[in-house]
Amino acid sequence: MGPNVNTADVELSVEQRRALQAGLDTVAARTREYLPDEYVVGAQIIAGTDGPQGTIAVQPPVGAAVSAGFTPDFEELSDGIAEEDRTEVARQLAASAALQVKQAVSDGITPVGR
Template sequence: MNGNTPYAGLPGETGAGQRAAADVPELSRTQKRTLSRDVSRIAARTREFLPDEYVVDADVATGQAGFQVTVAVQPPVGHPVSAGFRPDLEDAAEELIPADERDEVARGLAASAALQVKQAVSDNVTPTAK
């Protein structure tokens, strides 16, 4: 019965729980550059929303499931926040990550990072008025 599942692996080729190499999408050099450029744009847009004290970084990694994009923000205080997703590589045109998605991710990360700071300092700030 386990031989009927996609997780059983192929004897001698793919271990159980692993994906076959044919299942993992391949990117051309142009697509890799485009993906890196799009991820850099998300990081740059996130930096525009935040003061200089916040550290923003982006990464494109290749794993068993394909390409994983991660953009992370380290606020001056509080916990870091990140967004990780897999872009749809099949319908890729000039942009692998559309502009509206880049803006949405950047806004969400900036808001989450600002909220982390607010939560971290909320106990230490005395309100000036009630």
């Protein structure tokens, strides 16, 4: 996109939307591989303030949800989300979701002193 293009006004073509959704679905599937079944993982394309954005979210069984967003480079979107980005985001999301559970469980435990 040139410097005078307002990305908030950009619409994704059918091919771009499919490529972005396929990348998001891959990240979501990889994230699920790292986590037990109790975690809910989803991916969607939303209308962000800077134009269309992909979001992957994880809701742990306890604790706060965690998410990651992708603002696509519209000129390179047909290539999808880079493979190394897919793996790295999946790992980080899984780790963040597991940390949320750990923090939620530790907050509910009262230490016992002697």
